[in-house]
Amino acid sequence: MSGTNSEKERIEEGPVIVLVEPQLGENIGMVARAMANFGLAELRLVNPRDGWPNEKARSAASKADHVIDGVQVFETLEAAIADLNFVYATTARERYGFKPVRSPVTACTTLRQKFNGGERTGILFGRERWGLSNEEVALADEIVTFPVNPAFASLNIAQAVLLMSYEWMKSGMDDLSKTLFQPVEQRPATKDELFGLFDHVEEALEARGYFHPAAKKPKMVDNLRAVLSRRAFTSQEIGVIRGVVASLDRFARRYPHGQRPAEESEGQGDLQGHDQ
Amino acid sequence: MSGTNSEKERIEEGPVIVLVEPQLGENIGMVARAMANFGLAELRLVNPRDGWPNEKARSAASKADHVIDGVQVFETLEAAIADLNFVYATTARERYGFKPVRSPVTACTTLRQKFNGGERTGILFGRERWGLSNEEVALADEIVTFPVNPAFASLNIAQAVLLMSYEWMKSGMDDLSKTLFQPVEQRPATKDELFGLFDHVEEALEARGYFHPAAKKPKMVDNLRAVLSRRAFTSQEIGVIRGVVASLDRFARRYPHGQRPAEESEGQGDLQGHDQ
Incomplete structure (x- = not known):
């Protein structure tokens, strides 16, 4: 013993x-x-x-x-x-x-x-x-x-x-769903942030002639917004998505980020206000 | 594969x-x-x-x-x-x-x-x-x-x-308290069975002068019944307890069960009606 x-x-x-x-x-x-x-x-x-x-x-x-x-x-x-x-x-x-x-x-x-x-x-x-x-x-x-x-x-x-x-x-646990650690703290996005995402994506697509024919644009915008808002994104997620859109929008495959002066990259002029 | x-x-x-x-x-x-x-x-x-x-x-x-x-x-x-x-x-x-x-x-x-x-x-x-x-x-x-x-x-x-x-x-279980097997099926004792236990024990004790002095008997009976009824016994448990009492009551240490004719064993005459 x-x-x-x-x-x-x-x-x-x-x-x-x-x-x-x-x-x-x-x-x-x-x-x-x-x-x-x-x-x-x-x-x-x-x-x-x-x-x-x-x-x-x-x-x-x-x-x-x-x-x-x-x-x-x-x-x-x-x-x-x-x-x-x-x-x-x-x-x-x-x-x-x-x-x-x-x-x-x-x-x-x-x-x-x-x-x-x-x-x-x-x-x-x-x-x-x-x-x-x-x-x-x-x-x-x-x-x-x-x-x-x-x-x-x-x-x-x-x-x-x-x-x-x-x-x-x-x-001994009050709450059986409790875990020892949590994902990165995230707050649900505000509608204003979501609308910023709509604007950002729609502007980039508009610049490329995505909304064609023009008569279909309202319906296409509705569908696009439905997809972007179906999940309740967090603020951080909207940041990530806007980063993706900005990258696709600003940099050509042939001229990735850092390999061409920014002022020459595609679409840059239109997007400065949106850059995250 | x-x-x-x-x-x-x-x-x-x-x-x-x-x-x-x-x-x-x-x-x-x-x-x-x-x-x-x-x-x-x-x-x-x-x-x-x-x-x-x-x-x-x-x-x-x-x-x-x-x-x-x-x-x-x-x-x-x-x-x-x-x-x-x-x-x-x-x-x-x-x-x-x-x-x-x-x-x-x-x-x-x-x-x-x-x-x-x-x-x-x-x-x-x-x-x-x-x-x-x-x-x-x-x-x-x-x-x-x-x-x-x-x-x-x-x-x-x-x-x-x-x-x-x-x-x-x-x-996948409806009831988390469910188990694969159960104890021997038992039904809660009826009050009649419990009263039978009271009678059995009290009679065997009475025969031995347990309730002494006589003036204390009511209180002693109350206490005894409180002990015997504190837990809600099942019918089977009452059977087991009465078997124990009967064994203690009927057989002397010197003459255990089977070693002496039953009609000679101690207290037998009083208890036939209770024998389980």
């Missing part, structure tokens, strides 16, 4: 992850990493086959050293969960019993409520080969199972821990 | 998973398995480092052979997504650009809507070491990123595919 975090720090993290008789150090490490990805930190092992510490576990944890350093090892599952108030058992197989069976979303909502109420919680994960025994499941309060394709129902333990950790993280 | 599923079967499965220059066959296999777990089947590879087919991939796919058999290999990302209508790029890093950034929940809601509308969709995943280039991200319609702990933001590709496949599966 070892631990570097104080009890208080642990309690603030969320549910304890308990692996029962894990066999491969790589899996323990991947579990630690998955926990770190989603803000969990307290990992307990019941009788790991290859003992503890395990260098393969540390390596597979890919720098989630705080989880590996804090691992606690127990001889029995009872001892591993003795200080907890509420425990889920994960299983892919149907169990015959009275215990409630929950989806990960429901389970993590419950875990979050209990966490907010100051309870200590845990999630049990079984052996690589055959999961948890019925006796081990019986020690849990409720069962959690994943909404998998029944033909391919078994997840490896690192994947199962990943999904529960991910749902745990989400259960 | 190879494929065994018909185009129609593929379309019905959901988004195409596209791995750009994956390096390790094991990762490709774990991706295939994660897809199978959550009902996806169409996997495309852009320039896999070790070529294709790859026996390590098949082995790591743990029997998700239909995904491995259906893998298509392309030389460029453009070719890999040419037939798709809408594509997400996954990334853990902030990108500077105009593209909308979505959470997995939002992205899978969008993918499900487009799928239901008959569009062909895909999700791009980058290389193990450094993900997708900005040029590759630029080919996608929108970005999806995971709600991870910023200090441990990178997921391996199999984990990233697992989470997106899981959210895809959930996006």
Whole structure:
């Protein structure tokens, strides 16, 4: 048994992850990493086959050293969960019993409520080969199972821990559409900016005889404006589009930008007012 | 390029998973398995480092052979997504650009809507070491990123595919609390069953002088009934509890069930009517 975090720090993290008789150090490490990805930190092992510490576990944890350093090892599952108030058992197989069976979303909502109420919680994960025994499941309060394709129902333990950790993280979010980063801040274009784009494009096309025959011009302008306004462009996007039009308008293929004095380039005289 | 599923079967499965220059066959296999777990089947590879087919991939796919058999290999990302209508790029890093950034929940809601509308969709995943280039991200319609702990933001590709496949599966569920199996069917106990439990327990205790002194009996009965009715027991649970009481009541430690004629066992005469 070892631990570097104080009890208080642990309690603030969320549910304890308990692996029962894990066999491969790589899996323990991947579990630690998955926990770190989603803000969990307290990992307990019941009788790991290859003992503890395990260098393969540390390596597979890919720098989630705080989880590996804090691992606690127990001889029995009872001892591993003795200080907890509420425990889920994960299983892919149907169990015959009275215990409630929950989806990960429901389970993590419950875990979050209990966490907010100051309870200590845990999630049990079984052996690589055959999961948890019925006796081990019986020690849990409720069962959690994943909404998998029944033909391919078994997840490896690192994947199962990943999904529960991910749902745990989400259960603490006010808004599930929230993301860690956002696109470049953009403000919707004003109508004035949109009208500037209309003028710019129409003027450049007019200069080239695009609106032909003249009788069709009003309809052609309508169509063009419909295309340019179908999407609500942002101010920045209008800037980009006007840059494109200006470039096409001002520079000939034979004389790209910088290779001919600007005053000689095609259409320049007409467009100075529009140059962005 | 190879494929065994018909185009129609593929379309019905959901988004195409596209791995750009994956390096390790094991990762490709774990991706295939994660897809199978959550009902996806169409996997495309852009320039896999070790070529294709790859026996390590098949082995790591743990029997998700239909995904491995259906893998298509392309030389460029453009070719890999040419037939798709809408594509997400996954990334853990902030990108500077105009593209909308979505959470997995939002992205899978969008993918499900487009799928239901008959569009062909895909999700791009980058290389193990450094993900997708900005040029590759630029080919996608929108970005999806995971709600991870910023200090441990990178997921391996199999984990990233697992989470997106899981959210895809959930996006098709009417009820996120639904589970593949349920506990033994139980119906809430009727009040009559609960009153039967009260009578059973109180009679067995009365016979042992539990309600002492007599003046306290009403309060003791109140407390006992409060304990027995605090949880809404199911009918089956009341059966189990009455079995426990009956066993404690009828059989002495020295003469357990089967080791002494029933007619001689303690309290038997009083309890025949209650025996479940």
